[in-house]
Amino acid sequence: MLCSKIFIFNQFVIVLLLSFLIKESPKFYINNDQCEKGFIILEELLNEDINEETREIIVKQTNVLKFLHTSDKFSSYSNLFSPEKFALSIMIFVLCYSGSQVYYGLIYSLPMIFQKFHNSKGKGGSKIDIKPSNMLTAEQYDVIISDILMTCFFEVPSDISNGFTPNIPWLGRKGAIIVGFMVSSIFCLFCIIHSDFMPFYTCLLRFFINIPYNILYTYASEAYPTYMRSTAVGISLFFSRVGGFTTPFICDFLFNKNPMYPFLGFLTFSSIGFFVSVSLPFDTLDRTTY
Numbered sequence: 001m002l003c004s005k006i007f008i009f010n011q012f013v014i015v016l017l018l019s020f021l022i023k024e025s026p027k028f029y030i031n032n033d034q035c036e037k038g039f040i041i042l043e044e045l046l047n048e049d050i051n052e053e054t055r056e057i058i059v060k061q062t063n064v065l066k067f068l069h070t071s072d073k074f075s076s077y078s079n080l081f082s083p084e085k086f087a088l089s090i091m092i093f094v095l096c097y098s099g100s101q102v103y104y105g106l107i108y109s110l111p112m113i114f115q116k117f118h119n120s121k122g123k124g125g126s127k128i129d130i131k132p133s134n135m136l137t138a139e140q141y142d143v144i145i146s147d148i149l150m151t152c153f154f155e156v157p158s159d160i161s162n163g164f165t166p167n168i169p170w171l172g173r174k175g176a177i178i179v180g181f182m183v184s185s186i187f188c189l190f191c192i193i194h195s196d197f198m199p200f201y202t203c204l205l206r207f208f209i210n211i212p213y214n215i216l217y218t219y220a221s222e223a224y225p226t227y228m229r230s231t232a233v234g235i236s237l238f239f240s241r242v243g244g245f246t247t248p249f250i251c252d253f254l255f256n257k258n259p260m261y262p263f264l265g266f267l268t269f270s271s272i273g274f275f276v277s278v279s280l281p282f283d284t285l286d287r288t289t290y
Helices: 002-021 026-031 035-046 052-068 077-081 086-122 138-153 155-161 172-193 195-223 226-257 261-278
Strands: none
Touching (some): 026 035, 026 052, 077 226, 086 195, 086 226, 086 261, 138 195, 155 195, 172 261, 195 226, 195 261, 226 261
16 A cells, blocks of 8 residues: 555656646747747647748737737636636536546555455455455455456446547536436445445446546536636646545545445545536537637
8 A cells, every 4th residue: 555655656746747848839939929939849749840821820820819819818727716717617626536536546445445355255254344354365366356357347338438428419518427426426335235246336336437537528628718728627637636646545544444435435526526517507518619
């Protein structure tokens, strides 16, 4: 567990340091009268030279957009918390954090939970023992690996369904997020009250929590105007990564109390996600962006 925490912390530090090496966008430089820097980066991305005529067209189009969006409308973090966007931003950030807690929590906790589960089953028990387990047998180890692989396999059809589920007219993005969190809450509860079938329930839990976890970024990109869209998606990703960073600490705390308590945590965050997603002010399917 300590090694996992150290690994995750190191990843966080590495990503933080590498973020300072990311190049600025060409649009930013052109908007701030640093066209040459912008075209250098654009040529690197395209892997070809841009002639003068094309440069003039790009500058002209960028200036038109700059004229349409006055200076007070250029994106900043404060735009996300303006009076008209405050409630929406808070809801999306809470959803991203909650979905990440369940998604990464399952990845982190399931190997430990399965070990306790199969060790107890091997002793003839039907409930997971909170006491430290003995060393696993080869058969138990194989079953644990099989269960983990099975839960991973269930993400494949979930990822495929994410391509068309949010485009169903009567469901939409908001409806898909609601259903994902709602069904995830149900299977979290099933894992707690009917632990004998816990490995099967966790497969379905992985399937359904993957839906809102992925669709939320589509919703965030469509819920905001163009000039603040990238900022909104970036901050949503930030809250999702914070959820992933804090997951091991929360799961370890709950697991040390009882091996089944992580499912109480997943149930809590899935329920929060359900009630918050129901409160979203609108759906973004076929919504006119501006």
